[in-house]
Amino acid sequence: MVPVFFSYFSLVSILAGVLTVALPNPVHCGLALLTLLLHVAGLFLLLNAEFLFVIQIIVYAGAIVVLYLFVLMLLNLKTDERVLHHRYAVILVAAAAICGGLLLMALRSPFQGAKGHAPVEAVLQDGGSYAIGITIFNEYLLQFEIVGVFLLGAIIGAIVLAKTPTAVDVEPE
């Protein structure tokens, strides 16, 4: 069954990705991205990453894409007559060439990274979320802390930019 699901999820992901880039109406692009995200979440399930499956749906599909769609509808953009950049043909040819190179790379390289200590059985015993939690708070505590500071910066930044622009006059010292 896994190969069948893999083919389904991956083909729909690729199709939805292409549609995200190619559709003229921005809201349709957002919906295509949503499709892609849900199918990538399906791939995560095939790879025994149920924690990320849930996160992908809640955070990506539920929050990020909704935010995008919200802004798109808020701005109420009309579909442009000319959606593409004027040099798009050149870029497409170059991209096709790079894509070919990438596929060759994927087929020819061995990808023999060092094996870790989390075989499927061990992870499934306690659940992936447990394993991820233990790893985050032991080995990757530093990244966790950095991400915390990062979120603070994002909140402050968004507030600063969203405030109504007013000039601040200060009398000299």
Added chain:
Amino acid sequence: MTLPLGDLVAIIPELIVATVACLVLVLDPITPPSRTHWLAWLSVASLVACFGITVSRMDATVTAFSDLMILDPYAGYWKLLLYVVTALTILLSLAYLRVERIHLGEYYGLILLSLAGMMIMVSAADLLVIYLGTELMSLSLYVLAGFKRFEVRSLEASAKYFVLGSFSSGILLYGISLLFGVAGSTRLSAIAAAVGTHGLDDPALLFAMILLVVGFGFKIAVVPFHMWTPDVYEGSPTSVTAFMAVASKAASFAAFLRVFLEGLGGLREKWYALFLVICVATLILGNVVAIVQTNIKRMLAYSSIAHAGYALIGVVVAGQAAADNETRALGLSSVMLYLAMYAFMTFGAFAVVALLRKGGLEGEEIEDFTGLAKRQPLAALLMLVFMVSLAGIPPTAGFIGKLYVFMAAVNAGLTWLAVVAVLLTAVSAYYYLRVVMVMYMREPDPSAGLVSRLTTSPALTLVLASAFAGVILLGLFPDPLVSITTSAVLPFK
């Protein structure tokens, strides 16, 4: 889980910077608007404390957080440079933001968060930590670039910086994911080991390397990934431009060098040629396009691209496969020296541009500098010194920086590269000295009627005096700094 007390002690400077950033953000709403400058002085005080701590730990090499952070002399050197540049930025902003009427406390919080990201970048020993540090730095800079929210130009700069910044981060992250696939870890040491066992022919490794070059190329603004630089530098508030041009470039260079020399050092013979091409292209394009600019911030942007090219000469030397370790170490130390010199002179030039804005002039077109020597002799003299230094004329810091880079190139047998760079330096003298000529040789336009007095604040005086002293003292007595950079290079294996 136990609280890693030893690890926390190791990153005290980072913690101080992040904590003071939070403190500034919390204190801002309860500080009266006329007292916002207290927050700036608080930030500067915290930087002074960090400077002291980092100096006291310069000689030791400590790893923390299961080897994700490495606090070695190399990281210490860059951190000291970043503290100085950040403190200068804050002092410059004190006067500049008031003139631009955007004096908000959040500004200092974001500057400090950006600094925290840079500090993480320079001492990270793991690609993912470097990525997160880069993102923290960039995110704050995107917001700072758009800080003049009522001016469309600033917002456009912010939008452009954001789109190209996240595009390049995406490329960088994809490269990191491929390296994870090759090595099974994102630690630089594990990647170096994987490069050793897999050899040079693994296509994924080469592709990941190219993606990292593209990702870092955007951050340090080298050709062909430079196109955002002039627009973003022009549109951003001048104090932020100075911070971006100096601090963000230095931190990106530091992380980039560590990744390529420690992590991908085994692939030297592959990336050496790539960097050689990028280096020559950057030198030529930066110097030639700068000639036709009429806006001083755009001209300085192209000049900063060209200076990244000069610094890349040292990187090329450090990446030579055939050279011995001593030659390569000389190349690396010349990059570190060059960027310190570059920091002072570029920051000084931007500070003068910001100062003229204060003087009531628009001050961003080169034409606005006409006859400045008559109107504001002191500002003109400072600009003269910084331009002369950027052009690499003795006895200034710019000359010493270029001298060491060129010496490293000749020493490594790259005489032709040094010759090309010297020729392009002669080209650069044209556009730098044109500013000097406009200031000194032309009479001020009487119809303009701008007889503005130079109103200085103590903070601004301090900034200009430090940049001036840096340019002159490092030009006359470079030896202490040279010995620091020589002892702080990465160990070559």
Added chain:
Amino acid sequence: MVPLSYYVILSAVVFITGVVGVLIRRNIIIILLSIELMLNATNINFVAFSHYFQNIAGQVFVFFALTVAASEVAVGLAIIIALYRSKSTINVDEFQLLKW
């Protein structure tokens, strides 16, 4: 069992689609959507490697990358709305002062 290289091929295709989208579209929000495609390609890579190497770290990296992506979106959309408020366009080649 699906071979690892299939996942890498899938992620490469999605990644290139995203890169192409960034380069050819004019609407800045769709450019950001294309960047999300690139980040998702990265996530597929990380999770696939994590599964095949039996190394949970890959999933942890996705967790961090996802957080970063979410906060970048917040800031990016704030910039775009501020820009739209003053210019009434978000097409990149209609930026007057800063040509694309």
